Amino acid sequence: MQIFLIILAVLILFILILSSIFSIKVIQQSEFAVVTRLGKYKKTLNNGLNFIVPFIDKIVKRENYKEKVLDFPEQDVITKDNAGIKVDTVIYLQIIEPEKFVYGAENAMRAIENLSATTLRNLLGELELDETLTSRDTINSKLTLILDEASNSWGLKVHRVEIKNITPPKDIQDAMEKQMRAEREKRANILEAEGQKQASILRAEGEQAAQILKAKAEKETQILLAEAKKEKEILEAEGQKQALILLSESKINKEILTFKSIEQLGKMADGKATKIILPPNLNEVARTMSVASEVFKENK
Template structure:
């Protein structure tokens, strides 16, 4: 029985195997958002985009890029490095460990930052820098120290957005040479020494106490102003009331005098008599109050003239109380003076 593996068949099988191998190695499928840098005989040839691509095996080969990534395990970061032939063009985040930074007021703080970047030119990322991800990381750390080193600690806490913008602006020029676009930089955690943190807590407590004192003083000031305004308005209203009362009393006395004069006549002698009578009444009304203030009351000499005027008024007008009362009743008025005259 002759063998079926003839030299011709064996050669054909070898050619088929080599062809399948060449096709398998030459057929490259690139996924979405990925690219591959292809070299032909050691020099750059082209960039393979997403989809089905064919390369010449053993003559063309993809160029690998070194990528460093950090993995956080608890409080520590572990770096991993890998050679990748597929370059991811999506936005990538690099969360690097905390870095010690000295501020202008000589306070050492540890700052943990996150860097977001995107490879927009794979050729530059491969050929312009030996290790693109490491270069970006080192640039971010040095720029962070440079920017934060120009600021005080209080300013650092107040203006994180300014720090992020300043770091991004200083890194963009260098990163663009490597075909990398920085989308944003974020300062995450700022850790201070314990003694500095305690001093800041005491300062914050003192500031809150000061604000409470100021607020309380402002409240007392507002209350005092409101009370003073109320007292002022009350005094004004009382003064207005006294003024109106005095005006009304004066008008009443004037009307009373007119009524008396109209009843007994308006001659000059009668006018003097009426005035003397009214003054005598006022004096008699004041005497009880004067007696309350002391054991003795001194009656001035002029009081005898006033009392004499009242006597003359009685002799001339008969009974002035009846005359005045009849005149007031005609006009529908009542005069306290007439009532007081009965007691004189």
């Protein structure tokens, strides 16, 4: 009897130790665990040390709150103008309510994928091909809003939806490439024409500026020459005026006048004079020039 009691006590102690071990649950940072008690939702365990009732409580789902990136396969979409395209989308979402995530949908990630595909087909089916290629931001915003509202009951928060690729059919791609080449050539021709135009304008402006500078230089040269001539004439006039004043103030006798006349006649007789005036008394002048020539030779 005592041996039975001892075995029973040891067994109870072992069960207690084992239950205490199983009742302690450590949840890592940003993780959560959904606990049920006898098949019914009990609570959500967050990061840190947690306790549950062993053999009664059970963890049915263990996940994390981190933002998830779902890259779905390409979807075949028909646009409004009956162009078949392939669209590849990426969804960024996060679990915010673990209870709804576990019990809201059987497979929440699969549900969000199917909803994304059908919504994308509906949105792009209302647009023509050119609009689908130029309205990515609008499509992304509408997809994000629709998926976020629909996924609230699944405990998910859709932060954004991005369209990675839109692939048109091969013939449309070839036509688009031809159009792009034509546009590039057009822009290149326009730029070349603009460049030639600007070059012509600059050359014309340069020639005009050069002509203006040349005309200004010639004008300034003429002005300087005229001013120099004017200064020269003014100085000569002032010299003549001073000479006349000096002559009028000085007492000139007959001998000085005769000497000056002989001196001038000597220059004329020397043969260097360019102008000769013949007076009426040519004989007297001839004798005077002979005398002046002899005097001039002696002076030399």
